[in-house]
Amino acid sequence: MKKDVTGKSTDPAVRSLLEISHEKDYSTIWDRYEEQQPQCGFGSLGICCKICMQGPCRIDPFGENATRGACGADADLIVARNLLRSIAAGTSAHAGHAKHLAHILVKSGRGEYPDYPIKDAPKLKALAERLGIDTEDKNDQQLALAVGEAALDEFSEKESPNAWAATTIPAARAQKLTALEVVPSGIDSIISEIMHRTHYGNDADAVNLLLGGIKCSIADYSSCYMATELSDILFGTPQPVKTEANMGVLKENAVNIAVHGHNPALSDIIVQVASEMEEEAKQAGASEGIKLVGICCTGNEVLMRHGIPPITHSVSQEMAIVTGALEAVVVDYQCILPSLSNLAECYHTRLITTIATNKIKGAHHIEIDESNAREQAKKIIRTALEAYKERNPSLVNIPQNKNVTFAGFSTEAIINALSQVDGNDPLKPLLDHISAGNIQGVCLFAGCNNVKVTQDQNFITMAKELARNNILILATGCGGGAFARAGLMTPEATNEYAGEGLKSVLSAIGEAAGLGGPLPLILHIGSCVDNSRGVQIATALANKLEVDVDQLPLVASAPEATAEKAISIGTWAVAAGLPTHIGVVPPVLGSNTVTEVLTNKAAELTGGFFIVETDPGEASRKLLDVIKSRRQQLGI
């Protein structure tokens, strides 16, 4: 029986490749998800505890049998502890990402990493000043060293609060979070503290734990913000670029190489090196040379800075291999399906891991120490060239789907576009339009795809509905990917989907910025760590209006969230004062207390709160209601 693919993805390229997968009887994430049905109800509700070896324990959600685990932990405690460990894990991922870049910056400053010069010196200097580093008489290298060392200091416990958290949000917000005692000092130390607090026989007060979770999420925020800034400094601050997205960009006569994962540290070097190896690729028989493409957030990083086309994201990453036209998938870390290894074995595709702490069984491992980045990048590309010779043409199936997309909307790029309207006061036109109601509010779409949701459907349905209601939309991560592949990051989409007010604003800015048309309907602000750019913009608006973020008509949504990173990001979005939608039910419903705090009580503490809603139409309505209510409170 032929399996139906329509419910799996809205992306026609993915659907066509999934049909091939089914014909060939490959195991894909959708197949494995089906095999997992029915999933455990205890785990889904968050009321399963595996924290000690007296367990596993589970709470009867009907309250008839076990209402406590062996140790006496009730549903509130079990759910809270599990949630905190997810926040700690999400934070650790962003901490690892940011620390990786901080190390590169230090070594760049010491002159040990010649492949990593400073690309945005003004941003480096501005950051140094914000951190209170004496910048006088320091050259770029010296500043890089000082900033890199200051960044590394952020991971350790110290007597001052985390500098990134303390210096990047409105003063009123910083005071509020300080009063709640949720501003951590060290990033790694708060992760360690959360793991300790959730150990057997420790913190047994769900509300106290949840405050700890918020504290940890602020460390996640700091890590994301640091990662964005250091990436911009090392690889350049993004400026608008035009390219194409989706599988159709793969070339039959090129060596196709995908970079996948999250960090630009290697992929940016691959971009440089690949352009120098065109001739070598042609000699290997690829008449069109090398075609670099991106998957997930590594893809977003090189899209934002170099216009490298993204081919697919998250839940559909396996399908990239099923094109049969991919010579190599080069991965760093995070969100890389272990199954890529099995699928690569069915093709000539080389799955190449590059980080010692992130190997995949069956993959080729070509390790990058940044001191040898260019050299190793060449080795990686040569591995792909070798693979090209083994490509089996009868297995090649490149879907023709692709769409034009714009990206590269860093905060600096957005301010620059706005300054074409008002050079003296770039934020003024934006605020005026918000005030006048041409723009009703701003929504940041973030987060993953999730196999439980038809790929991209929640993103696309919600974005169209919000745009129609004159909400300015920013996107990161797999959200950005969904919109890029769907052709929603174009001026044409603005004309087609934006409400009248929004359309007039995007058109005016686009014209003033000399784009010859409106800004895209949705602005791609980067990878998932670049959610920090969303806060940067929110903070600028709040500071300009002399209000706090929780008073502004701003919302966030992760409508297809999957990773623990999404949980930690969502938590800091709430801490930042944002109503934050999540379109997948997180494993917390087993506790009334936790659910109540996240969706309601949090608003009393931070002004932000979670909205859990799986229906995208309903979710849009809820976000629009919140925006309306915030506008009313602002008297606009």
Next chain:
Amino acid sequence: MKKDVTGKSTDPAVRSLLEISHEKDYSTIWDRYEEQQPQCGFGSLGICCKICMQGPCRIDPFGENATRGACGADADLIVARNLLRSIAAGTSAHAGHAKHLAHILVKSGRGEYPDYPIKDAPKLKALAERLGIDTEDKNDQQLALAVGEAALDEFSEKESPNAWAATTIPAARAQKLTALEVVPSGIDSIISEIMHRTHYGNDADAVNLLLGGIKCSIADYSSCYMATELSDILFGTPQPVKTEANMGVLKENAVNIAVHGHNPALSDIIVQVASEMEEEAKQAGASEGIKLVGICCTGNEVLMRHGIPPITHSVSQEMAIVTGALEAVVVDYQCILPSLSNLAECYHTRLITTIATNKIKGAHHIEIDESNAREQAKKIIRTALEAYKERNPSLVNIPQNKNVTFAGFSTEAIINALSQVDGNDPLKPLLDHISAGNIQGVCLFAGCNNVKVTQDQNFITMAKELARNNILILATGCGGGAFARAGLMTPEATNEYAGEGLKSVLSAIGEAAGLGGPLPLILHIGSCVDNSRGVQIATALANKLEVDVDQLPLVASAPEATAEKAISIGTWAVAAGLPTHIGVVPPVLGSNTVTEVLTNKAAELTGGFFIVETDPGEASRKLLDVIKSRRQQLGI
């Protein structure tokens, strides 16, 4: 129907109090454990994954249905990731414990904590020298500051390996671990790294992950060692003490206060303050004043240094409240059952939490900032005095069971006893006896009680069997508690249970040390962080013989392990080269690869390995076999 209590505990005091609990229909850990039956088989095998929101996923252990989670993770990967997170959590607990003490040492050095003077100045100086700190012209306070700061540095990533790990094990062992790349630099940073590696879509090589787990466990080892040393410096290095153990030490006419948890930071102050408040207690009506007692490892800390009697441990902690004679249970952190709060409500007992990150719903919270330790300790004791007035005599049931026990066998105390035999070369007599076979080997018993095991049964059965076979036994943690309550830490037990060789050695040392009889059958070396003392002794023996630890006839056992701390300790015991028995099945059997690495392959890497065996008789035989084989290899 009357519930049977015989299978619950070997301790008659616990059994009698459990009968009262049943009569009164209290919910105890044994009742809740029964309500949890049957426990989830997937969780028990370690093949349930809750790491992303596409799950929960689980692997069919029969291989018929789902063999991979949605992302493609197989049983090996799922088990390895879960195990690593347990190791990270265990490590975080010891990290928090050690860091807490390092902070106190720093502030003591700065003169900010007058309640915390230096108690063991020679140990402070020796540690400073070992850490490479210039000790010349430094007074105790200056040394405390320097050592405290060096200790805090250990938690952060740095370019040198962790100093505690690097300076406390034999050089050959340090080289072996360095070659395996499993010596971490920072403690908190490796915890963070492990959480990152186990995040969705990261490290997907089970063996690579397990090496990461060993690396993290070395950070646990460093934390334990640091905690022991800093505790000795701040509160005094233990010397042999004689006291009594078990519930029978509670006094009907005293204000009975139990200290519970793991850290001596507060409990040591309570010991001091309580002795000053005897008069106040008498005025409150308690003719016998204040009776301080200990539970779990906080109990071990004050037992080791002050001879405070331990009344019960781990799984039976609730029973202490059921005596009806406990005015207060004062807790710091770790292994504190949340259910104490519910049970305390049935009595006049005040459950008092003292740490901001470790609250318990329903408990009284009297927070200790070490700058106000004495003052807060007084407040805590006065709370107990108030409670005494509310004690209901009809609810008082103090079991009469108690046994004499010795404790306080720090490494220094053991060396001191040995030096009475050979003042020039204290280790020589011990090694001679091992060589001659009077002592066949050494076993360190550690770890928790576990509700799945009749309390203390594995400890007692195994210890008697090993002692009969001339194994010298050391004990920490709840193991120490089990032996103390069972009367096995006495000269009489040596006469009764030791094999002839062991008896002659313990007698000779005891006589030489002027004890007028043999050393106790089992030497109490402290709390669970004090497993470090076991390594200190093993290292001294290995260095003296110029061999590595994995060549010596030394073994470890956690026959009733529960907490994640036990997993991290067990892992570093294996990394240290010890055959390490665990008497409860850890959640790893779902993976052949992980099981094989832990129980077999690890021996090739570190010389140590896990022995999983739930039957105490069989476990003893296996440990004796390993000791025999090591002796043969040494040619003794």
